[in-house]
Amino acid sequence: MPTSKSATKRVRVAKKKEERNRKVKDQLKEAIKNVEEALEAEEVETAKEELREAKQTIDKAVTKGILHENTAARRKSKLERRVNKLIN
Structure with missing residues (x-):
């Protein structure tokens, strides 16, 4: 467990980013x-x-x-x- 406030925040931020990345990756796999x-x-x-839709999804994954x-x-x-x- 994180002991400092900043470490606790990093855990929260990392979890949010992981969820966002997973969503985009799932959309990417689905399009392909x-x-x-x-x-x-x-x-x-x-x-x-x-x-055409897959190419758009791939490009969005690059920009993110x-x-x-x-x-x-x-x-x-x-x-x-x-x-x-x-x-x-």
Whole structure:
């Protein structure tokens, strides 16, 4: 247990940040999963729409500091390649 007031506050702040980060990560995983499900079902229009939403979610995670820019770019590129492969 923290003994000082500042340590107690750090525990509270860390808990809030953890909850916020978990929420964003869950949204991120859900968005990517939706794209993958559309790809498996071979639904081109749905895959395009889900890809657009997933890219937005990934970008939001970057701005909140949850993902590194390069990691986000890699994930978006990977999804984009898979959707383009389905289209062609």
